[in-house]
Amino acid sequence: MTDRRQQLARNLAKVEDRIAAACSAAGRDREEVTLVVVTKTYPASDVRILSELGVRHVAENRDQDAAPKAAACADLPLMWHFVGQLQTNKVRSVAGYARFVQSIDRARLVTALSREAVRAEREITCLLQVALDAGESGRGERGGVGPEGIGELAGLVAGADGLRLGGLMTVAPLTGPYAGRQQAAFERLMDLSTALRADHPAANMVSAGMSADLEQAVAAGATHVRVGTAVLGVRPGLG
Numbered sequence: 001m002t003d004r005r006q007q008l009a010r011n012l013a014k015v016e017d018r019i020a021a022a023c024s025a026a027g028r029d030r031e032e033v034t035l036v037v038v039t040k041t042y043p044a045s046d047v048r049i050l051s052e053l054g055v056r057h058v059a060e061n062r063d064q065d066a067a068p069k070a071a072a073c074a075d076l077p078l079m080w081h082f083v084g085q086l087q088t089n090k091v092r093s094v095a096g097y098a099r100f101v102q103s104i105d106r107a108r109l110v111t112a113l114s115r116e117a118v119r120a121e122r123e124i125t126c127l128l129q130v131a132l133d134a135g136e137s138g139r140g141e142r143g144g145v146g147p148e149g150i151g152e153l154a155g156l157v158a159g160a161d162g163l164r165l166g167g168l169m170t171v172a173p174l175t176g177p178y179a180g181r182q183q184a185a186f187e188r189l190m191d192l193s194t195a196l197r198a199d200h201p202a203a204n205m206v207s208a209g210m211s212a213d214l215e216q217a218v219a220a221g222a223t224h225v226r227v228g229t230a231v232l233g234v235r236p237g238l239g
C-alpha cells in the first residue's frame, strides 16, 4: 500500500467508527446513514483510492474542479454530489456528472437544472439547502433558502421534469441563534424535514453534519453526513 492509501484507509476507518458509534448511541441502524466524502481541493487520484476503499458517494463544491475530476473518474462506480453554491451558467456542466445536487436554493436554479437534466437524459436528485440563519431577505449568507421558502421551492422541484425531490440539506450556521448549537440546528432541520414529508413523503433525505459535527447530525436523525477533512486531511487554503 502507498502512504496515501494507508492514510486514507486509516482516516476512513476512524470516520466509519465515529458514524457507527453515533448510530449506536442514537439507537439507529448504521445503514440509515450514508457517508458522502467531500473530495474538494484533493486530486482525482485520491478519489480513485477512496473508490477502491469502498466509498460510493463523493461530493464537490466547485464545478471548475469537479468536472475534470468526475471525467477522470468516469470508470469508477461513484455517485457525485454537488454541494456548493451553484450559478446557473454552470448548471449544464454539473448536470453532466452530478446524481445529486444538495444546494438548490432558488427557483431559477430549478428551471435551469430541469432543462439540463432533460437535455442530458438524466435524473438528478435535488436537496433544498436550508439557511437556518437566513436574514430578512429569506436567504443565507452562504446560500440556502430560509425555512419559510421551503414549501414553494419543493413544489417547483417536485413538478420539474428530470428532477426528483430528495429532501433537505443544511450547514450548521456560524451566526444567528444557532451559532455554536449544531445539535439544535440539526434538530430544527429534522422538524422541517418532517413538515416537508407531509406533502412529499418520498423526500426523506436529510443531509447534515461534517467532520466536526457528524455525531450531532446522526443524533438528530441525519441520513447523509458530508465529511471532508476527517478523511482527506486539512485542506490547504480556502475551500
Ligand SMILES: *Cc1c(COP(=O)(O)O)cnc(C)c1O
Pocket: 038, 040, 061, 083, 084, 171, 209, 210, 211, 212, 226, 227, 228, 229, 230, 239
Ligand atoms: C467542505 C464541505 C463539507 C465538508 O467539510 P469538512 O469540515 O471538511 O468535513 C461539507 N459540506 C459542504 C457543503 C462543504 O462545502
